[in-house]
Amino acid sequence: DYEVEKDGKRFALKVACQVDPRLEPKLLLARAQREVVCLQQLSHRYIIRLWAQGRWPDPRSGFFYIVVDLVDGYTLGAWVRRTYPTLQEVVVLFMKLFEALEYMHERGVFHRDLSLRNILVTREGEPVIIDFGAADYAAAEELTDAPLPPCTPRNRSPEAVLFWRENRLNPQARYPFKASDDIFALGADLYDVLTDPTPDLSVELPVLNGAVPPPSPFKATQGRVPPELSSYAMMLLAPSLEERPASAKDARRPLEEFAQLAGPEWRRTRVHPVA
Numbered sequence: 001d002y003e004v005e006k007d008g009k010r011f012a013l014k015v016a017c018q019v020d021p022r023l024e025p026k027l028l029l030a031r032a033q034r035e036v037v038c039l040q041q042l043s044h045r046y047i048i049r050l051w052a053q054g055r056w057p058d059p060r061s062g063f064f065y066i067v068v069d070l071v072d073g074y075t076l077g078a079w080v081r082r083t084y085p086t087l088q089e090v091v092v093l094f095m096k097l098f099e100a101l102e103y104m105h106e107r108g109v110f111h112r113d114l115s116l117r118n119i120l121v122t123r124e125g126e127p128v129i130i131d132f133g134a135a136d137y138a139a140a141e142e143l144t145d146a147p148l149p150p151c152t153p154r155n156r157s158p159e160a161v162l163f164w165r166e167n168r169l170n171p172q173a174r175y176p177f178k179a180s181d182d183i184f185a186l187g188a189d190l191y192d193v194l195t196d197p198t199p200d201l202s203v204e205l206p207v208l209n210g211a212v213p214p215p216s217p218f219k220a221t222q223g224r225v226p227p228e229l230s231s232y233a234m235m236l237l238a239p240s241l242e243e244r245p246a247s248a249k250d251a252r253r254p255l256e257e258f259a260q261l262a263g264p265e266w267r268r269t270r271v272h273p274v275a
Contacts, residue, residue, distance in 0.1 A: 016064040032064050035132040038109050046100035048130045071128050077116035077200025080193050084274050087266045091258045094190050097127050098252035105179045105248055110136045112177055114185040115152040116200050147173045155185035158209045158239050183251050187236025194233055195220040197272035208237055
């Protein structure tokens, strides 16, 4: 990615370059073009905005590129370890993320890789969902020949992991990605933000999509995360699909209640002690 400028305004330029020899050039281009199609359907304050697309240096055979907003801030993981957010700040941030996810799903778009690195937080504390290279939309053609779409394995839902185990040797199997998979991934991000002061740097992390549930945020932080917020985070990661929210709207409602009812201790308490 590059920082570029036009008419005194700064943007981010993404170029579909062949940096990994294992990737098929046509697949790389197809993913970039898929990202354009998805972003063209979205216009939301918490989702990266597409400004332009084209090829360089030759308009017919050059490298495919897109121009999007330049976000002045941090990845979600870096935001946690740099700013030491309060409980209230985390609740409000994820409330906004689920708002963006609800908007996205209403338009038939699935992000499919809502990891800590694909969510940015501006210096003003506003979230921005980026990188739709693995995204999908209604009626889109399948680009990969694997059972699961490319994503961060840690953030895969239990049902996706089960599908992989049962179909990893079946070349025709394709997992039907659903809204619940994006919701689980965002729940995984919330869990990591609440339980780890350096979530993007830690190596040994508890499994979130296995048969044994991870320690609750309340337990992992020795009580700094309130029981109600801890229970909510664990609900997002429940092994059974029936125990998790059915939609991003359902997942957002408890956060709205936390944001409205949170007392002074929520506004002053930092999720992790300041180093």
